[in-house]
Amino acid sequence: MDKHTILIVDDEVGVLNSLKRVLQSEDREIFLAESIDEAEKTLKQHGEVEVIICDNRFSNNILGINFLTKIKRLYPDTIRILTTAYPDLATAMEAINKAHIWRYILKPIEIEELKTLVNQAFDYYRILKENRLLLQIARQQAEWIKILREKYPEVVSKEVRESAIYTVDERRVSEIIAEFMRKYYPQQKK
Structure with missing residues (x-):
């Protein structure tokens, strides 16, 4: 059985490690990236992943929305989840309309909710692929x-x-x- 794949992108190492620990299981391969550049390199090396969980604001003023918009073009079936500690309506609307995110999650992240969402995301990704086939x-x-x-x-x-x-x-x-x-x-x- 192929492993489910997740890419987590956040410039806070503690968040990356916590999310990996919470989401890790035998049937999953989890990639971590501390920057958008690192995330892009990971995707070039490993190819499409099923789920990307990406923070919106990075310390170098790069926005996760822009990265997820690019991912939408490159890997349209990849499930895109945006996290943010700074919620506002304009950001949420841009994330939905521009990046076509699947979920918008506020920090601090509710762990049980995230586990459920990731499982649902895997199911949704599988359905998308089956429908294309x-x-x-x-x-x-x-x-x-x-x-x-x-x-x-x-x-x-x-x-x-x-x-x-x-x-x-x-x-x-x-x-x-x-x-x-x-x-x-x-x-x-x-």
Whole structure:
């Protein structure tokens, strides 16, 4: 089983270590970054992570919102959680509208709430990935049906031709093609 991945970004080492200790389990790989630059290097080295928990204000006046906005473009399925000790409505609205964060958490962080949110985030990430895969499969199946309809119109039933929604699995497509080949191109005896 692959491990769940989390990147925690905060310039307070104590916060990083506390969150890692609270969220650590055998099925998780947790990366820590004390700066946005370090977080970007971690992502370049390890690739997409499932969840990013990022503070908004860093000591060098860099905002976590800007980093999470960049992450939205690079890794749209990554679940983005913004933490802040300085809540205000403008920041919350910007985080939602610009970075499309999944959750906005106020510091000090409620540990049990965070554990629950991270588990929900893993589930949500998995659902996003499964949906993308299913969409890709559906598009591929639609393409197969289109090819079958063009090349072998006599094989495609009237119901399929008239139906607006197609559901055909790869095995069935192979069976249809094999049946057609046997019927119209029987093996020649030598």
